[in-house]
Amino acid sequence: MILARIHVTLKASVLDPQGTAVTKSLHALGYDEVTDVRIGKFLEVKVDTTDRAVAEERITEMCEKLLSNTVIEKYEFQLVEA
Amino acid sequence: MILARIHVTLKASVLDPQGTAVTKSLHALGYDEVTDVRIGKFLEVKVDTTDRAVAEERITEMCEKLLSNTVIEKYEFQLVEA
Numbered sequence: 001m002i003l004a005r006i007h008v009t010l011k012a013s014v015l016d017p018q019g020t021a022v023t024k025s026l027h028a029l030g031y032d033e034v035t036d037v038r039i040g041k042f043l044e045v046k047v048d049t050t051d052r053a054v055a056e057e058r059i060t061e062m063c064e065k066l067l068s069n070t071v072i073e074k075y076e077f078q079l080v081e082a
Numbered sequence: 083m084i085l086a087r088i089h090v091t092l093k094a095s096v097l098d099p100q101g102t103a104v105t106k107s108l109h110a111l112g113y114d115e116v117t118d119v120r121i122g123k124f125l126e127v128k129v130d131t132t133d134r135a136v137a138e139e140r141i142t143e144m145c146e147k148l149l150s151n152t153v154i155e156k157y158e159f160q161l162v163e164a
Contacts (some may be wrong), residue, residue, distance in 0.1 A: 033129045042089050042124040047115045
């Protein structure tokens with residue numbers, strides 16, 4: 001078993017209104033030291049294979065096809081034994 | 083500046099319907115090797131301080147008060163220089 005730990009985040013050039021809302025909420029709670037919040041997704045995908053090279057290729061495909069919107073998001077992942 | 087990289091994930095005992103939906107979609111696309119998907123949040127919070135101990139304490143507070151629902155979610159974070 002291999003576990004892919006995938007981070008899907010908005011590209012730097014894309015506005016993050018959810019992050020802006022959280023920043024404002026943190027300021028309202030008194031956390032004035034917060035200067036920026038960006039919010040993304042964290043996916044843990046478990047695959048039944050032991051071949052890391054194949055897993056890497058397949059996970060990349062999944063990210064491109066389903067797990068991220070590559071117009072506005074980028075993704076990166078690490079593979080760990082599970 | 084310190085950047086907190088925060089992972090907020092559902093506790094292991096909590097069902098993840100969004101993850102189940104993604105698993106099914108991946109199977110429909112032919113990725114039958116996928117056995118489980120769990121979906122969480124990934125937050126990057128930038129704070130204007132250089133004191134790591136203070137940052138750690140404040141970020142923990144933010145996670146407890148606003149960034150996670152500790153009834154069903156757990157959080158962990160790393161601090162990096164930004």
